[in-house]
Structure formats: C-alpha cells, structure tokens
Amino acid sequence: MRIMAFMGSPRKNGNTAKIVNAICKGAKESGHDVEVYNLSEMDNKGCIACDACQAKKVDFCSIDDKLTTLLPKIAEADCIIVGTPVYCIQVSGYTKNFIDRMRVFLEPDLTIKHLPGKRYITVTCSGAPAAAFSNVTEYLNQVFGFFKMENAGNLIVGNVREKDDIMEQPGILKQAEEMGRKLS
Numbered sequence: 001m002r003i004m005a006f007m008g009s010p011r012k013n014g015n016t017a018k019i020v021n022a023i024c025k026g027a028k029e030s031g032h033d034v035e036v037y038n039l040s041e042m043d044n045k046g047c048i049a050c051d052a053c054q055a056k057k058v059d060f061c062s063i064d065d066k067l068t069t070l071l072p073k074i075a076e077a078d079c080i081i082v083g084t085p086v087y088c089i090q091v092s093g094y095t096k097n098f099i100d101r102m103r104v105f106l107e108p109d110l111t112i113k114h115l116p117g118k119r120y121i122t123v124t125c126s127g128a129p130a131a132a133f134s135n136v137t138e139y140l141n142q143v144f145g146f147f148k149m150e151n152a153g154n155l156i157v158g159n160v161r162e163k164d165d166i167m168e169q170p171g172i173l174k175q176a177e178e179m180g181r182k183l184s
C-alpha cells in the first residue's frame, strides 16, 4: 500500500508529528510504503480559484508550488494520513490550504476523480480535552467523505498544549502505531 502522510503543524516534532510518525511506524512495520510531508515546510499556496482544473486547462493544478507536484502522487496513493493541530476551533491554515487544493479532484459535474475508495486517517491535537473539538474531526470526515474516501481511523487527541505533552499519553502513541499496523 502506498501511503502519504501530511502534517499540518509548524512544530517540527510536536504532538501531531509524533502521533503521525507513530502511525507511519506501524504502517512501515506492516510492509507499506510511506512518505511523510510537512505542509508548513512546503510553502504551499492557497487555491487561487483560477478554475484551470475545472476547465481542464491543466492535468492537476496551475499553481507552481510543491503541492502541485504531489497531487498526481495523491492520485496514485492508496491511503492518506492528515494530522493537524486545532487552531482557533478548526484545522490549521496549512491543513486548510491542503484541503482546498484537493478541489482538483472534483469534476465540473461534481463527480470525483482518483480519490474514491482510497483510505484516510485523521489526527487532531488540541490543548483542550479531546471532546471539546470533535467538530474538527467531523469536518475532516465530511471533507474526505465528500471525496468518497474510506475512513481508516480518527485519532482525536486532547490535553496536548506544549510540544511534548503527548509523551504523557503513551497509550495514544501505541494506539497510533496499531492503527498504522492494521492498515490494509
């Protein structure tokens, strides 16, 4: 299975990164091919609503940035993992830009290309207790459900404000590894 993991936190080895890496570790142990991308390091632009993708003027996206080079790879992948910190009650801006750029997979007649049937996993991290921001996971499930992808797991993690707080919840990291290991 080809897996692409996208991290939406600017903290290099923060809570989101540690959890996503744990999922990736489990997935690699099960023999899957895993590539990890840090969205905050990629200088990705937001969608500019040029509609070139809708008018089929380009294969994927007209924007000249790293994410445009990854969109064809997403089309070929079997599973994507998206991890985001909760910022002001929603996904981070890096994550939102990534999601908006997925519009290239929407056809003008509102059918979806490339993504249907692929798996996805989400990870959200918040300073507040997990239950406070389940809305963010609901939003992500709505987005990936819209793209007809199949849910392979949601990790909703709370009480992680400082960079290493997740180390006090080793059970979550184990759960994350197990989630990756079970991917099939």
Ligand SMILES: Cc1cc2nc3c(=O)[nH]c(=O)nc-3n(C[C@H](O)[C@H](O)[C@H](O)COP(=O)(O)O)c2cc1C
Pocket: 009, 010, 011, 014, 015, 016, 017, 084, 085, 086, 087, 088, 089, 090, 125, 126, 127, 128, 129, 133, 160, 161, 162, 163
């Ligand atoms: C700009 C910003 C906005 C935030 N907004 C929220 C929020 O609305 N609710 C919350 O519980 N935590 C909020 N936090 C805290 C982060 O969600 C928390 O620190 C999270 O663990 C960060 O994940 P990371 O370590 O992967 O970066 C915010 C942090 C920042 C920097």
